[in-house]
Amino acid sequence: MVEQNLLSKTPAVHKWLRVKKKFPHLWCPGCGNGIILGATILALDDLGYDKNDVVMVSGIGCAGRIPVYVDCNTLHTTHGRALTFATGIKLAKPHLKVMVFMGDGDALAIGGNHFIHAARRNIDLTAVVINNNIYGMTGGQASPTTPHSMRATTAVYGNLEQPFDTCELARSAGATFVARSTVYHVRHAEQMIRQALQHNGFSVVEIVSNCHTSYGRINRLGGAIEMIKYMRDKSVMYTPDFDPEKAKADGKQYVLGVLHSDTERSELCELYDQLAIAGGNGNR
Amino acid sequence: MTIKTGVPLLLSGNEAVAYGAIAAGARFYGGYPITPSTEIAEVMAEELPRIGGKFIQMEDEIASLGAVIGASLTGVKSFTATSGPGFSLMQEHIGFAAMAEVPCVIVDVMRGGPSTGLPTKTSQADVMQAKYGSHGDYPSIAIVPSSVMECYTLTIKAFNLAEKYRVPVIILSDEVVGHMREKVVLPDPSEVEVIDRAKPTVPPEWYQHYEDTITGVSPMASFGEGYRFHVTGLTHDVSGFPTERSDEVSALLQKFKNKEIHNTKDLTMVEEFWTEDAQVCIVAYGSVGRSARQAVKLLRARGVRAGMLRPQIVWPFPKLPVESVLEQVSHVLVPEMNVGQIRKEVERLSRTGRGKVHGLNVLDPTFISPEQIVDRVMAMSPEFRLTGEQSSGRTEPAVEDPSRSQVAAR
Numbered sequence: 001m002v003e004q005n006l007l008s009k010t011p012a013v014h015k016w017l018r019v020k021k022k023f024p025h026l027w028c029p030g031c032g033n034g035i036i037l038g039a040t041i042l043a044l045d046d047l048g049y050d051k052n053d054v055v056m057v058s059g060i061g062c063a064g065r066i067p068v069y070v071d072c073n074t075l076h077t078t079h080g081r082a083l084t085f086a087t088g089i090k091l092a093k094p095h096l097k098v099m100v101f102m103g104d105g106d107a108l109a110i111g112g113n114h115f116i117h118a119a120r121r122n123i124d125l126t127a128v129v130i131n132n133n134i135y136g137m138t139g140g141q142a143s144p145t146t147p148h149s150m151r152a153t154t155a156v157y158g159n160l161e162q163p164f165d166t167c168e169l170a171r172s173a174g175a176t177f178v179a180r181s182t183v184y185h186v187r188h189a190e191q192m193i194r195q196a197l198q199h200n201g202f203s204v205v206e207i208v209s210n211c212h213t214s215y216g217r218i219n220r221l222g223g224a225i226e227m228i229k230y231m232r233d234k235s236v237m238y239t240p241d242f243d244p245e246k247a248k249a250d251g252k253q254y255v256l257g258v259l260h261s262d263t264e265r266s267e268l269c270e271l272y273d274q275l276a277i278a279g280g281n282g283n284r
Numbered sequence: 285m286t287i288k289t290g291v292p293l294l295l296s297g298n299e300a301v302a303y304g305a306i307a308a309g310a311r312f313y314g315g316y317p318i319t320p321s322t323e324i325a326e327v328m329a330e331e332l333p334r335i336g337g338k339f340i341q342m343e344d345e346i347a348s349l350g351a352v353i354g355a356s357l358t359g360v361k362s363f364t365a366t367s368g369p370g371f372s373l374m375q376e377h378i379g380f381a382a383m384a385e386v387p388c389v390i391v392d393v394m395r396g397g398p399s400t401g402l403p404t405k406t407s408q409a410d411v412m413q414a415k416y417g418s419h420g421d422y423p424s425i426a427i428v429p430s431s432v433m434e435c436y437t438l439t440i441k442a443f444n445l446a447e448k449y450r451v452p453v454i455i456l457s458d459e460v461v462g463h464m465r466e467k468v469v470l471p472d473p474s475e476v477e478v479i480d481r482a483k484p485t486v487p488p489e490w491y492q493h494y495e496d497t498i499t500g501v502s503p504m505a506s507f508g509e510g511y512r513f514h515v516t517g518l519t520h521d522v523s524g525f526p527t528e529r530s531d532e533v534s535a536l537l538q539k540f541k542n543k544e545i546h547n548t549k550d551l552t553m554v555e556e557f558w559t560e561d562a563q564v565c566i567v568a569y570g571s572v573g574r575s576a577r578q579a580v581k582l583l584r585a586r587g588v589r590a591g592m593l594r595p596q597i598v599w600p601f602p603k604l605p606v607e608s609v610l611e612q613v614s615h616v617l618v619p620e621m622n623v624g625q626i627r628k629e630v631e632r633l634s635r636t637g638r639g640k641v642h643g644l645n646v647l648d649p650t651f652i653s654p655e656q657i658v659d660r661v662m663a664m665s666p667e668f669r670l671t672g673e674q675s676s677g678r679t680e681p682a683v684e685d686p687s688r689s690q691v692a693a694r
Binding site for chain 2: 021022051052053055057067068071072073074075076077078081084085086087088089091092093095096113114117272275276
């Protein structure tokens with residue numbers, strides 16, 4: 001049954017990927033980025049979007065390479081600044097569906113300022129933050145989501161600092177849709193991306209991913225399979241009666257699902273259109 | 285348009301830049317407040333919603349230029365304005381715009397530096413940053429207005445060059461030009477030449493975002509038009525995808541450089557004032573050009589045959605006109621409000637038998653006065669002092685109308 005479903009998705013994969021031009025991809029075997037790429041195109045295909053209307057913007061790093069494989073309008077920008085380009089695109093042409101792919105270092109360190117301000121503005125962008133707790137492409141330096149005491153090539157004796165919680169940060173900065181998934185929960189990740197795309201406002205989906213090459217090895221967490229199993233064992237679904245104390249007691253590390261959704265707040269481009277109409281009737 | 289044309293107006297340089305941008309077709313502004321450029325953002329915030337454009341105040345200057353480039357990729361003419369500290373932050377995305385060949389305009393209203401420097405005082409110390417500010421080799425075009433009217437006309441010129449060559453174009457205004465008010469009569473929109481970027485004529489499956497063409501400029505599709513191209517700051521091939529192949533890398537970097545080399549004539553714009561019979565030439569740009577013009581008149585009154593060469597496009601450097609005056613005159617003076625950034629460019633063209641190059645570098649934040657320039661010229665050579673003592677009257681060049689200034693593109 002499952003196989004049948006996946007086979008029926010093959011045309012979608014061929015429709016949305018730059019199959020002939022860009023493969024094989026550059027990620028390590030076992031990397032979670034491919035799973036996220038797959039979940040993204042299935043979500044886009046399910047929603048029936050026109051490829052010509054979809055813009056994918058990314059920053060620098062392994063996550064930044066996701067758009068290049070997708071046959072839509074794609075923009076690979078500078079480190080941390082993807083959201084700024086996306087803001088310009090969306091405001092200039094609000095009918096475009098703009099997705100932004102960032103890694104944890106990209107979104108929360110060098111791009112931290114842009115991240116909170118995009119959330120504050122509530123502009124209709126879908127930000128996918130791929131959190132593998134490390135700077136993978138440059139070889140395993142500590143990132144703003146590297147947990148305390150975990151090791152990295154620039155935290156040789158264990159990380160002294162505390163990590164950001166991507167979803168808490170997004171929510172408190174004003175994002176109107178915040179969700180989390182992992183690369184173990186493939187179909188769930190697809191659902192979260194789909195819901196984020198449907199949300200009118202700034203939406204953030206954090207997807208916990210594995211970097212066994214640069215993070216797993218130095219911390220002796222095993223390979224891709226062990227790291228993905230860890231995500232399975234340490235995850236708990238968010239429900240209305242979710243009890244954070246119990247989850248903590250059960251040793252759960254990742255709370256998955258739609259953590260926050262606010263459909264009341266107005267979206268920036270819509271507000272601008274209303275302003276423009278009023279301005280056009282101005283009395284000068 | 286919401287500003288009157290064909291009637292006298294009293295505008296500041298910054299306001300003229302804003303209205304020039306609107307006349308050139310700019311419909312997106314992303315910026316961050318900074319003295320002495322903020323009036324440009326304020327005019328755009330008021331005007332753009334009325335004419336179907338978009339204004340956004342971003343969280344910093346890096347974000348501002350990012351948003352501008354994003355908007356330009358959707359086909360909307362876009363620009364930003366800032367001053368020195370913000371211009372430093374924008375260098376990252378100036379490099380991106382050059383690499384990805386995205387047309388955009390960056391206005392730098394110069395103030396005293398380095399660092400926070402003198403926010404309300406004028407300077408010309410960002411000239412080299414306008415050329416070499418971002419890392420890597422890329423084409424630099426910088427335009428320097430010296431009057432309120434030029435703030436209007438040269439801003440239109442900046443957009444036209446950005447669109448024509450698919451490059452970021454920098455307008456180097458300064459605090460004096462930006463805040464000065466002058467009477468201007470803006471032309472009717474139908475009289476303004478507006479250039480739009482070349483669009484592809486091929487179907488999407490044949491389209492290459494960085495196609496090699498005879499002109500050296502590739503036609504540019506916009507996001508959302510069905511072309512589905514890739515844009516990256518990585519070194520890329522003609523289709524836009526990353527490459528490390530030697531032939532493709534060098535071809536790309538050469539393509540950037542060729543935009544300057546192959547369009548020298550189009551990118552040379554200077555004003556020559558009484559240079560025909562000059563024995564001394566003042567090479568001045570921007571606001572200092574105003575003092576230099578007056579100094580020329582004062583020097584002529586003392587019997588010194590002075591002239592002025594004023595580059596309106598300072599990058600690429602106007603090599604031919606400068607070489608021409610160096611051949612003609614015995615002395616060249618470059619007055620500027622920095623330690624000699626353009627003087628060094630003039631010195632590079634100096635040879636035995638050509639005019640001797642002098643500098644007048646005023647670093648105190650007051651403006652360079654015509655008298656300072658006159659005094660410097662008189663001190664440059666004993667022959668000027670001698671002429672000055674002997675002469676009692678006004679000696680103007682042998683042209684029919686001495687006030688005629690010749691704008692030459694040579």
